Amino acid sequence: xRDVAIVSFAQSNTAREDRNEVxxxxxxxxxxxxxxxxxxxxxxxxxxxxxxxxxGQPFAFVMALxxxxxxxxxxxxxxxxxxxxxxxxxxxxIQTGEVDSALVYAFGKTSSGDVAEVQALQLDPYCVxxxxxxxxxxxxxxxxxxxxxxxxxxxxxxDVAVRSRRDAMxxxxxxxxxxxxxxxxxxxxxxxxxxxxxxxxxxxDGATAMVIVAGDLATRLSERPVWIRGIDHRIDPPALxxxxxxxxPSAERAASRAxxxxxxxxxxxxxxxxxxxxxxxREAFGLSDGVRINPSGGSLCARTLMSSGLNRIGxxxxxxxxxxxxxxxxxxxxxxxLQQNLVCVLEGx
Amino acid sequence: MSEEAAPVTxxxxxxxxxxxxxxxxxxxLFLRGLAQRKIIGTRTGxxxxxxxxPRGADPRTAELALEAVEVSDKGTIVSYSIVRVPSxxxxxxxxxxxxxxxLDGADVPFFHVLQNCPLDEVRIGMRARAHWVPDEQLAxxxxxxxxxxxIDEPDVPFDRIRExx
Numbered sequence: 001x002r003d004v005a006i007v008s009f010a011q012s013n014t015a016r017e018d019r020n021e022v023x024x025x026x027x028x029x030x031x032x033x034x035x036x037x038x039x040x041x042x043x044x045x046x047x048x049x050x051x052x053x054x055x056g057q058p059f060a061f062v063m064a065l066x067x068x069x070x071x072x073x074x075x076x077x078x079x080x081x082x083x084x085x086x087x088x089x090x091x092x093x094i095q096t097g098e099v100d101s102a103l104v105y106a107f108g109k110t111s112s113g114d115v116a117e118v119q120a121l122q123l124d125p126y127c128v129x130x131x132x133x134x135x136x137x138x139x140x141x142x143x144x145x146x147x148x149x150x151x152x153x154x155x156x157x158x159d160v161a162v163r164s165r166r167d168a169m170x171x172x173x174x175x176x177x178x179x180x181x182x183x184x185x186x187x188x189x190x191x192x193x194x195x196x197x198x199x200x201x202x203x204x205d206g207a208t209a210m211v212i213v214a215g216d217l218a219t220r221l222s223e224r225p226v227w228i229r230g231i232d233h234r235i236d237p238p239a240l241x242x243x244x245x246x247x248x249p250s251a252e253r254a255a256s257r258a259x260x261x262x263x264x265x266x267x268x269x270x271x272x273x274x275x276x277x278x279x280x281x282r283e284a285f286g287l288s289d290g291v292r293i294n295p296s297g298g299s300l301c302a303r304t305l306m307s308s309g310l311n312r313i314g315x316x317x318x319x320x321x322x323x324x325x326x327x328x329x330x331x332x333x334x335x336x337x338l339q340q341n342l343v344c345v346l347e348g349x
Numbered sequence: 350m351s352e353e354a355a356p357v358t359x360x361x362x363x364x365x366x367x368x369x370x371x372x373x374x375x376x377x378l379f380l381r382g383l384a385q386r387k388i389i390g391t392r393t394g395x396x397x398x399x400x401x402x403p404r405g406a407d408p409r410t411a412e413l414a415l416e417a418v419e420v421s422d423k424g425t426i427v428s429y430s431i432v433r434v435p436s437x438x439x440x441x442x443x444x445x446x447x448x449x450x451x452l453d454g455a456d457v458p459f460f461h462v463l464q465n466c467p468l469d470e471v472r473i474g475m476r477a478r479a480h481w482v483p484d485e486q487l488a489x490x491x492x493x494x495x496x497x498x499x500i501d502e503p504d505v506p507f508d509r510i511r512e513x514x
Contacts, residue, residue: 017371018371018373018374019371019373019374019405020371020372020373020374020375020376020404020405021373022373022404022405022406023373023374023375023405023406023413023415026405026406026411026412026413027413029411030411030412040411055368055370056366056368056370063404065408066404066405066406066407066408066411067405067406067411068411069410069411070408070411071408071409071410111369112368112369112370112371113366113367113368113369114366114367117366118366121364125362126360126362129362129364130362
């Protein structure tokens with residue numbers, strides 16, 4: 001296996017953007033490319049993650065290429081997934097030896113449509129989508145099963161929100177943040193019981209870009225490259241009735257394959273759009289109570305769909321690059337109720 | 350085959366989603382211009398190519414192109430096709446001509462429809478101008494230009510538009 005490191009990362013999240021996707025993307029890509037120290041023309045591969053359903057326009061992702069430099073023509077690919085899966089494809093591309101570097105980016109303008117409803121389109125098109133269950137209702141089914149089957153309570157969910165919002169106060173890219181307490185949050189009405197507003201993600205518009213490079217190049221470009229020591233993604237069946245929604249077996253498997261258990265991690269950036277999903281994932285990853293979770297505030301405080309998983313990985317990488325930890329778990333999710341999960345292990349030198 | 354045993358080959362599941370778009374900075378400049386009978390392109394800066402309609406980026410450099418530049422509503426046809434296929438969305442009488450027209454002051458051709466021109470007269474290098482809707486119908490939409498039509502100006506030699514064809 002070739003060693004691959006993250007050498008730069010940039011992101012932008014805003015509650016609602018009036019700019020178009022390309023206009024949002026350009027400054028973010030420029031910042032990531034500049035910080036990488038590699039001229040754009042020397043980056044060997046470009047891979048992106050986005051979903052045209054967010055914009056309601058076909059081939060919206062092709063338009064985004066105007067913003068990343070496709071002239072002269074470049075090697076390029078796209079996944080209709082969170083940018084974390086584009087990172088995986090780029091990592092594989094580097095493993096093949098065909099390229100030594102890659103630009104990975106993702107973007108999502110979630111404010112254009114009703115994002116909770118748009119996500120109904122990822123469900124079974126014959127038997128479930130025609131009922132138009134919104135994403136929050138589907139997540140609430142999972143939350144109910146989880147709370148009924150564990151010793152956890154709505155108070156534990158509120159605690160996740162309180163901690164996330166407090167940590168987000170230090171993150172200029174978070175959209176929701178602030179000091180609050182569980183009593184205040186629990187006094188609020190339900191959105192979809194047992195979930196209240198604070199249990200659901202603060203959706204946002206934005207973009208993310210990252211440059212990854214192979215071994216020697218990483219040490220030349222960066223004083224403290226952040227190495228991707230392991231990366232794996234797994235999927236559970238899509239039908240909501242055929243798996244135990246209160247668990248995330250694919251997350252468990254991905255973490256194991258990525259090598260999470262081989263040594264303790266200093267912190268974890270977990271892509272948990274809903275509070276209860278963080279608790280399910282902590283159990284899936286076998287994280288002890290001492291491990292700091294989501295120092296960025298996580299996807300609860302800024303969820304730019306298609307970007308937020310890659311943001312977790314980038315936030316973790318920046319933290320390691322700053323020396324605030326040597327080993328971290330970073331995670332991305334996609335699909336209803338934590339159906340698809342990607343885990344990577346990041347390490348400083 | 351009995352009805353019970355026959356496969357279900359057809360179901361109706363309507364999908365309706367509403368989007369509240371913001372056009373973005375570059376497209377907003379362009380659309381606002383159309384409402385004032387102007388065609389606005391953008392460029393990354395002085396001396397750089399003027400792109401119209403603008404989408405916010407110069408794809409050759411991947412830089413933001415947000416400096417507004419008004420271009421002419423006259424231009425030179427750099428390619429055309431005579432369309433003989435009906436479409437529910439097209440109200441022009443068949444056959445009609447669609448064109449790529451290089452507007453004066455722009456560096457990329459612009460797509461529209463040509464009218465008031467016998468089919469055997471349309472040609473590369475021909476000069477044409479936008480025919481706008483009446484003032485009271487002007488709006489921030491490409492439909493503010495109904496079509497292009499030929500004007501009485503000499504053809505532009507092919508060599509001068511070769512790079513745009």
